[in-house]
Amino acid sequence: QICLQQLRRMEKYERVQKPREETPKSEVRVTTRTPLRSHITYVNTLLKGDEKLEKVDQVVLKATGNAIPNAVALGALARKRFLGLSTIIEVGTQEMEDVFEPMEEGLDTVTITRQIPSIKIIISLNGLDQNHSGYQPPLPETEVTEFTRDPPRKDVQPYKPGQQTGHAPRGRGFRGFRGGNRGFRGGNRGFRGGNRGFRG
DSSP: OOOHHHHHHOTTEEEOOOOOOOOOTTEEEOOSSSOHHHHHHHHHHHHHOOSSSOOOSEEEEEEEGGGHHHHHHHHHHHHHHSTTOEEEEEEEEEEEEEEEEESSTTOOOEEEEEEEEEEEEEEESSOOOTTSTTEEOOOOGGGOOOOOOOOOOTTSOOOOTTOOOSOOOOSOOOTTSTTGGGGSTTGGGGSTTGGGGOOO
16 A cells, blocks of 8 residues: 655655635635734634725634644634634534555556644634534633734735735643644544533
């Protein structure tokens, strides 16, 4: 059986590039390379609307693999910047498929399927299902500092759906993940306690 790392080293195969999926307006794909400031500004635009975008009832934050702590940090920050914001956290896995085509005749196309940890955080100012196991109620007013839009910075590009630019924010991140990604020990099994790992 050929593993993914072995295929990447093989000069006789090349990875098939997948077309970029169109991201719904109300969905934010969190990566390790997009600044948190850009994400929270875009979330504010979605929740409150502006001259270009109509506001939405819910915003969905999605991330996989190493970007999960960034999504958790963004969800925690949103709760502290928007009064009355409730959230639902769903943790699971996502199937990823990589296709490698041979560069020489006589070789077969190889497809590798793998499971990676994923997270979806639904945030809303209009209330969510309180019976959901991942539900988190709004924070008290005393713990919320309302979001204010800062003047544009030349070194920070505004977030656009599907865009993956910039650098990951520095810092210790969210308390539910000890030491960054080390909280995920042994794949999905390392996610201990399900949603209990997320402390507001």
